Amino acid sequence: MVQRQPGKRDILTGLNEEQVRAVTTVAGPVLIVAGPGSGKTRVLTHRVGYLIEAGYASPWHILAVTFTNKAAREMRTRLEALIGLEQAQRLTVGTFHATCARILRRDGGRIGIDPRFTIYDDADQLEAVRQALKALGLDPKQFSPRSILSRISAAKSQFQSPQQFAEQVQSYWDEVVSRVYPRYEEILRRNQALDFEDLLTETLRLFHEHPDVLARYQDWYRYVLVDEYQDTNRVQYLLVRSISGAHRNLCVVGDPDQSIYGWRQADIRNILDFKRDYPDATEIHLELNYRSTRSIVEAADAVIRANRLRIERRLRTENPRGEPIRLRECYDEGHEAQFVASEIRRLTLRGDLRYRDIAVMYRTNAQSRPLEEALIRADIPYQLIGGLRFYERKEIKDALALLRVIANPNDSVSLQRVLANTPLGAGIGDRTWQELERWAALTRQPVARGIAALAGQSDVAPPQISGRPARLLAEAWGTLQQLWEASERLLPSELFDLALERSGLAQLYHDAGDPEQIERWENLLQLRSVLASYDSVGDGALRAFLEESALVTDADTLDDASDQVTLITLHAAKGLEFPVVFLTGVEEGLLPHARSLESEAQLEEERRLFYVGMTRARQRLYITYTFRRARFGAADLSVRSRFVDDIPVHLIDRGDGPARPDTSPARPVDRRTTPSDGASSPPLAVGMRVFHARFGDGVVAEVRPVQSDQEVVVDFKRHGRKTLLASLANLTVD
Ligand SMILES: Nc1ncnc2c1ncn2[C@@H]1O[C@H](COP(=O)(O)OP(=O)(O)OP(=O)(O)O)[C@@H](O)[C@H]1O
Numbered sequence: 001m002v003q004r005q006p007g008k009r010d011i012l013t014g015l016n017e018e019q020v021r022a023v024t025t026v027a028g029p030v031l032i033v034a035g036p037g038s039g040k041t042r043v044l045t046h047r048v049g050y051l052i053e054a055g056y057a058s059p060w061h062i063l064a065v066t067f068t069n070k071a072a073r074e075m076r077t078r079l080e081a082l083i084g085l086e087q088a089q090r091l092t093v094g095t096f097h098a099t100c101a102r103i104l105r106r107d108g109g110r111i112g113i114d115p116r117f118t119i120y121d122d123a124d125q126l127e128a129v130r131q132a133l134k135a136l137g138l139d140p141k142q143f144s145p146r147s148i149l150s151r152i153s154a155a156k157s158q159f160q161s162p163q164q165f166a167e168q169v170q171s172y173w174d175e176v177v178s179r180v181y182p183r184y185e186e187i188l189r190r191n192q193a194l195d196f197e198d199l200l201t202e203t204l205r206l207f208h209e210h211p212d213v214l215a216r217y218q219d220w221y222r223y224v225l226v227d228e229y230q231d232t233n234r235v236q237y238l239l240v241r242s243i244s245g246a247h248r249n250l251c252v253v254g255d256p257d258q259s260i261y262g263w264r265q266a267d268i269r270n271i272l273d274f275k276r277d278y279p280d281a282t283e284i285h286l287e288l289n290y291r292s293t294r295s296i297v298e299a300a301d302a303v304i305r306a307n308r309l310r311i312e313r314r315l316r317t318e319n320p321r322g323e324p325i326r327l328r329e330c331y332d333e334g335h336e337a338q339f340v341a342s343e344i345r346r347l348t349l350r351g352d353l354r355y356r357d358i359a360v361m362y363r364t365n366a367q368s369r370p371l372e373e374a375l376i377r378a379d380i381p382y383q384l385i386g387g388l389r390f391y392e393r394k395e396i397k398d399a400l401a402l403l404r405v406i407a408n409p410n411d412s413v414s415l416q417r418v419l420a421n422t423p424l425g426a427g428i429g430d431r432t433w434q435e436l437e438r439w440a441a442l443t444r445q446p447v448a449r450g451i452a453a454l455a456g457q458s459d460v461a462p463p464q465i466s467g468r469p470a471r472l473l474a475e476a477w478g479t480l481q482q483l484w485e486a487s488e489r490l491l492p493s494e495l496f497d498l499a500l501e502r503s504g505l506a507q508l509y510h511d512a513g514d515p516e517q518i519e520r521w522e523n524l525l526q527l528r529s530v531l532a533s534y535d536s537v538g539d540g541a542l543r544a545f546l547e548e549s550a551l552v553t554d555a556d557t558l559d560d561a562s563d564q565v566t567l568i569t570l571h572a573a574k575g576l577e578f579p580v581v582f583l584t585g586v587e588e589g590l591l592p593h594a595r596s597l598e599s600e601a602q603l604e605e606e607r608r609l610f611y612v613g614m615t616r617a618r619q620r621l622y623i624t625y626t627f628r629r630a631r632f633g634a635a636d637l638s639v640r641s642r643f644v645d646d647i648p649v650h651l652i653d654r655g656d657g658p659a660r661p662d663t664s665p666a667r668p669v670d671r672r673t674t675p676s677d678g679a680s681s682p683p684l685a686v687g688m689r690v691f692h693a694r695f696g697d698g699v700v701a702e703v704r705p706v707q708s709d710q711e712v713v714v715d716f717k718r719h720g721r722k723t724l725l726a727s728l729a730n731l732t733v734d
């Protein structure tokens, strides 16, 4: 096949002067700091193309690090168009985690890591914490495994060993964590598993202990490029510095104003310190935003300028002014969702916009539910990013656990899952499992070995299990052995079929009649088609597949091909762009999130998050907030986010009055008199004594006109100060 090989010129066309400089300054360290939509990612991609086309490097000498697998795939696709498929395939483009996993598979043996190691994803890690808690006799219901895990992950990413962590314990909570942490590590080691933190820290340890290995990678990756550099943490920073240490051809791009992963130990100093660590670095600023209309750019600029901890920089664009930013107050979250759905309907009916051009964003995952309901009711197709993902469904996890056990028999967490959830383990109860675990902890051997001993295939003293459970375990072991043997000769998709059949999963789901089971079977078939795409990979195909599936991050489920509205959290939306963006729930307590209200630094991070959301929009930006919102089961009055106040009024369109709930009979709206329905509300004035059904007696402190209604601030005797909408509050005047 003859491929069109574009030359240098092609790679530089369509770039502005500064972008060309960023692409062609190939030697030495380069720092590109620029605002959203200024072409940072585009520059990085073209730079890779340029290095190859201009003859500076062969594809295999280039390492490009992206923030998500999705971003990696996108970059690769663009490069295929720029430099041809063959060249693009030889590049290393991936996330930190994927890159490190590859390095450890190859060279981890030098520091005692079995190349067949399993990668524990978030759910596996939580399960390991749960197991550790149980082993310590602590109740997972009392000590949130999620919080413990995030504390452990934080410690690990700061190189704190369990011992070091224990030495600096200061609270009761830390004390609990310090007991769980070593157990957690032990469980991972016993299962030959690495968590996400390990992938990075173990790679660093490998480099540190074996300089010859590091030297090999340094020589290999002569050109290193990193996107979204502002969100790298300390460990990632050290990795980048090590790998690029010899040639120093390191190019990083980022935007300190978009640093939103502080809670995951991202360290904004990495970008600020770059110049100190590389005093000879070429620094390039990209000035122009190509993504958004002038209204959006000016509004976003005004919002971010209110942060104090930032380098003064102006965002500007030559794009047309476009439409104003649409700010809408809605009655509650149901009404907000209705408003979003009806706007989407309106926009798409006009014909120039498709569903996939539209994204609805929110601060927390839980906010997606009413939105989903409204979209379903309006018959609008959508995809949810970061909800219950495909890979988190039970049947998928079960099948994956089975495949993992086949790839690595010593992975006890997966083995337990297989025995607990598939017909393979039918009849094997908790008691049996507890004994196996006790045995494993005592002998410091993988559980698999205990089972092998029961089946008469290992010389170690077997666990104390006899009778029917022992027989069942031995049988299951026999089946697994057949699968191990088969895995040597079968293609991934063939192995999948065999594994599903032998484990009984196929019969369980396929032969079942009810729709839910059929849906599960369909999901399994979908998984099979993913596996089939690895059939052509050759040796190590199964492992490559398991690797990818463990590393899929939230943003990776985004499927560009389908015409669907995207529902996504602000965190996952980083780096993406959409013609139309709805930012919903822009309220105090949500954005900024309640947890961030106490510290200035966290408040600033929340503001950056809002800024990231605003700057995803190309043509139209909606900002919505509610008058009241159900939180923790009870409806609470909401206050519009302070961030909105920083948008210059002339850029805003508030619509004509508060957006009105649609009182169609399809969804009866309780108590939903529209605010303009003010006839029943008494005239209120400051100083009046009033009574409210829920809050009791109070005195009016303030009255403000809002569109066609009044906002009343009342000091209640028992419940303190509340802000109410006059037409809805049903206040009785004394
Ligand atoms: N010189 C240019 N001419 C035309 N369009 C451009 C140019 N540079 C960038 N763009 C377009 O502008 C948009 C934003 O570019 P890109 O995604 O690379 O920005 P970014 O700086 O990486 O943004 P973010 O900070 O949000 O990740 C893209 O659609 C890109 O194709």
Ligand SMILES: [Mg+2]
Pocket: 040, 041, 042, 575
């Ligand atoms: Mg980008």
